[in-house]
Amino acid sequence: MSSGLDADERVELTAGFSQALAREGRAPDWLLSARQDAFDAVLEKGWPTTKQEDWRFTDVSLLTRLELLPASAPTAVSEDAFDENLLHLGRGVGHRMVFVDGRHQAGGEARLPPPRGLVMAPLSTAIRDEATQIGRVLGRQLQGFHAFAALNTAFMTDGACIDIPAGLVVEAPIFLVFLAAAEGSTSFPRTVVTAGAHSQATVVEVHLGAGGKATLSDAVTEILLEPGAHLAYHSVEKPSAAGFHIGHLAVTQKAGSVFFAHSLALEGRLVRNDAHVVLAEEGCTGQLDGIYLAAGGSHIDNQTSIDHRAPRCTSRESYRGVVSDHGQAVWSGRAVVRPGAQGTDARQSNRNLILADGAVIHAKPHLEIFANDVKCSHGATTGRLDPEALFYLRSRGIGEKDARQILVAAFLRDGLGAVADPALRGELEAILVSRTRALTQEGAIP
């Protein structure tokens, strides 16, 4: 109905799409038709507007003024432009792939030899390789998503294809580092993960923008868990204060599989994450956790949904965040229990700390229940730092600023409680603490 696209935008996008197809050269038919369908969907849907319920508090008109086409050539990149802790996350301890402005950077990174059978391939190669299962997964779960997800399918240049064979246990986390470097550029990272039956693995995506650069990363991650698979999936988003990130996570779980997702959004002119999990078969556990730190002028919007389509599944959604200065955060958690999904156990929680008067949080937990034998609960709280705790710390000699910083970091760190890998949890804790400290020093956290 409401197409946010004007005639000029249509012409520009259509020309860009033809160019992108021409640049890609030979591609399998299934991919070409997937791209065409997605592009048609973009033209049909147009950009979301604040009149739509899911976008009420997030205005994308700023970012749709950027060039929403893939960069034609990769840029030279200096490591100095990026947050050091995040850039090096997992270096030396995990399997890693690095992408710059949407393209894989071959070599140049120390990485552990992947265990036998594990496929970690750049998407640009995988989509031409008939042996991978990628055509079985790619694009299959994105119906109903908004135009930016479709835009990724139309324009994606590269990404990661992770194929974990049945029964394989991958001990070290797999790190996928996506760097957005060139001013005004848009990149379209795409990750496709197939977790084979009874396999176990941890995947960590890091989306990082160069300091001060207005970049847009329009990312899509699709995950399929076969029966009994265990997968932990982390994403960390930190575009620059001027940068944008729009992420889509689509997950389908088969019988008895266990999925844990954790999102850590640290900064951005606009960060929007949609996470959608389908519990398709009996006995699954799906958990979506997240932490956001919307200080300075950051705007961070998380929309989560878990769809119980089968009996006896368990789901948890647990997000927490801090808003300060002129920061804004939006959280919407949705759990749907379909007819027949008896024995569902679904819980949601959202906790917020408001640290300054100009900061805003919009929280909306909601449940849609169409079965009768279910256990469901939800809750959202928003508050300020506990004055008793603050006084207690100060009464022991700790300065007010330090005391506030300690309490804020502690509140946020509590949101890492469900992270199973202790080394990874330690690294994420250190990132949170250093980010909190930096924001305190800048005065964005009072």
Next chain:
Amino acid sequence: MVMLSIKNLHAEAAGKPGKPILRGLSLEVEAGEVCALMGPNGSGKSTLAHVLAGREGITVTAGEILYQGKDLQTLSPEERAREGIFLGFQYPVEIPGVANTYFLRAALNAIRKHRGQEELDPMDFLALVKQKAKSLGLAPDLLGRPVNEGFSGGEKKRNEILQMSVLEPRLAVLDETDSGLDIDALREVAAAVQALRNPSRAIVVITHHQRLLDYLVPDRVHVLAGGTIVASGDKSLAVELEQHGYGRAGAKAPLREEVA
């Protein structure tokens, strides 16, 4: 040496003007002294403790507080702590997500920095804290847990005394440290405080009951009622109060009106 000198102190809760809680309280505490502050509920004991620690929400409307000769009221809570004042909380606060040792090391280092001493490195600090915790009968796993979270009443109070023994204050104000303790815990906590007694340190013990004072024998006992000191004496005053109640010491409720 006079550690603490309070003269004609008047204080009220912020937002409740005209209803003073402390009404002309005067008190002197010498270095090396253990002084017990007793009195019925609502007499102003805890308010006095909080005024000394610098809690917001209580307004001093008249009078002066000199600590080691310096005006205390110009100092923030953290400055007071760095200058050597310690408040043992009646209700120690639970702080989820902050490990006990992390908190205590941050506190000790803030105080050491103020004294011009070097920060203690984590290993040395841990050795110090473990040794102190052991002597207090505090289970070692409580050190790594979040501050006071899930601690029993007795563990919380021991944790307060652990902090006191690590931070080594000049003036410690222990606000009902004995409440919520069973008889064995009371004896151990009292012994721990007794061990911290020294000639350069003053300890003000706020309590309802005489029992604590059997183990921690005070040099002076003051009775607070209606926001002022109504009786002072040596340890025998505490015994007398236990036998005859606060009424005998002139601390019955009607006295409040008299004072006002």
